Amino acid sequence: MAHDIRIVTEAELRAAIPLDTGAVDVVEGAFAALARGDVVMPPVMSMAMHDRNAEVDVKTAYIPGFDGFAIKVSPGFFDNPSLGLPSLNGLMILFSAKTGLVDTVFLDNGYLTDLRTAAAGAVAARHLAPPDVTTAGVLGTGVQARLQMRAAHLVRPFERVLVWGRDARRAAACAEDLAATIGIEAEICTDPETLVARSQLVVTTTPATDPILRADWLHPELHVTAMGSDQEGKQELEAACLPRADLYVADRASQTEVMGELRAARAAGLMPEQPAELGEIVTGARPGRQSARDITIADLTGTGAQDTAIATHVAQRLGDAGTRIRT
Template sequence: MPDIKILTEADLRSLVKLDIAAVDVVESAFRALASGEVVMPPILSMEIPSANGEVDVKTAYIPGFDGFAIKVSPGFFDNPKLGLPSLNGLMILFSASTGLVEALLLDNGYLTDVRTAAAGAVAARHLAPETVHTAGVIGCGVQARLQIEAARLVRPFERVLVWGRDPERAAACAADLGKTLGVEARAEADPARLVAESQLVVTTTPSREPVLMADWLHPGLHVTAMGSDQPGKAEIDPAAFGRLAAYVPDRLSQCRIQGELRVAVAAGLVEEDREFAELGDIVAGTARGRTGAGDITLADLTGTGAQDTAIASHAVALAARAGAGTAFGS
């Protein structure tokens, strides 16, 4: 039996960066999804109410990739009270030709953070206005920071606005982004004003009620919503669907049961069987997203197993070139 490569979080942080290479890798996963040849089962999702926890399992086989990943992603949101992180997880990369385990990626959620932010950059690359002066983020956690960092790789804006329910955390997030990106950044107390002054807005919250209202939308705005990754979560006022030139899900079947589309269907504002082009279709050029400068567009990102296979394969390839990781013999 061949050795299994073990990569720790420290290994992976040194190898995998949130850069254009990562964005391009994740974009390739979306392009593959548009081919119709990817095998990607529904997300296995389990809530553990007694511990305020949830666990997601995602996977996908992408033709042309040497391996496929299975990712286990727990989120236990009372952990900070115990001095523990709320998110962790790991990925396992299997050979697509033999099914044998090739690598164990003990990333504690780092690769998920990178691929999720990179997916936001893919959405911005294909849906945001060509010129973005101000980007806004609703939310002030790790993903808020990463989404804005990733968006600037494809839309080099000059200013960032941050809104969060906790003003101190929002100010800290803005300070971090200003320092990291070298741009003007400040916390904004009014989320409606944040949206009004931005051409690109990302929502990154675990909210179960809208944090961005339909009457805040304005011509030329692109919104990427990435917090509704579980049934019951919602960030966007469902009335927004009546104002969109394009609604773009990462995976339509997923967004029907979790994501902003689910909320709009439940509210009776979108037909249950209405078809929408996916982000992969737009990446592949088989569908159009933004068609004019005044369009209002929304990307609904719930996270796909194809992204996990892509980023895990990218990480293992980088490790092989660098001679990184530990070989574990069977």
């Protein structure tokens, strides 16, 4: 039986799909479903190609009640920059959850991953940040530094954003972008300690393997989202940050203890108990922030459930975008 499959490019996605509260809401729904336990999410399929200095990861998840499920393929070819190509590419495929037929192929080069990752940051900020955030800060100056601040501003409309990065020029460019896209005051901080001291909401977005945020810097009325660590060797927060917080929340505990901030804390003998997961805070199964003065930490490593949520959401919003192929 013939049916149409839609092919959508990165440029078409960028034109049609903004980072908005709709994206945040649908990713929040994915976390809630994860917490209810009715999501099927196999372990990540990973294939290393050592002679190519490359790796490819495949993620998927089925969320009952969603119209579709996504399969995401993320190749990382780390010699690509010498060819003038980005290291990370990939695509996402949305299948009908009713028939298994291919619905949409998103040739997105990771754009939907960027969106759903930023949306998860907003979900964390919505449920964990202090009610009044006037200043937000970001450690890191890349794509996620920009997107995390834009996403957080949707749920906590702060007046000022602070940017710190190892490279002052990149930090300036990031601050300039944020001032323009959010339309607020943006400042560079030359040291991360000052940035944390002045902020009520901090997001870490670096590939750090040595911690860049110290436990001593944590102060009342602060929420920190650490989203840079997604592999075993990475760590942005000093391990002592986690027990020092009033509340530590994982996106998926079974992942954060392997590739998130929880890994180093566990290795240091800290945080022996089963942490709360973000979805449990969303559904109310476990308590979130108790007072404005609490210190909270969210540890985000990325889940296939977010991919299924964003792909389903985007497919419904695309209008006439893309190329239809009759099969």
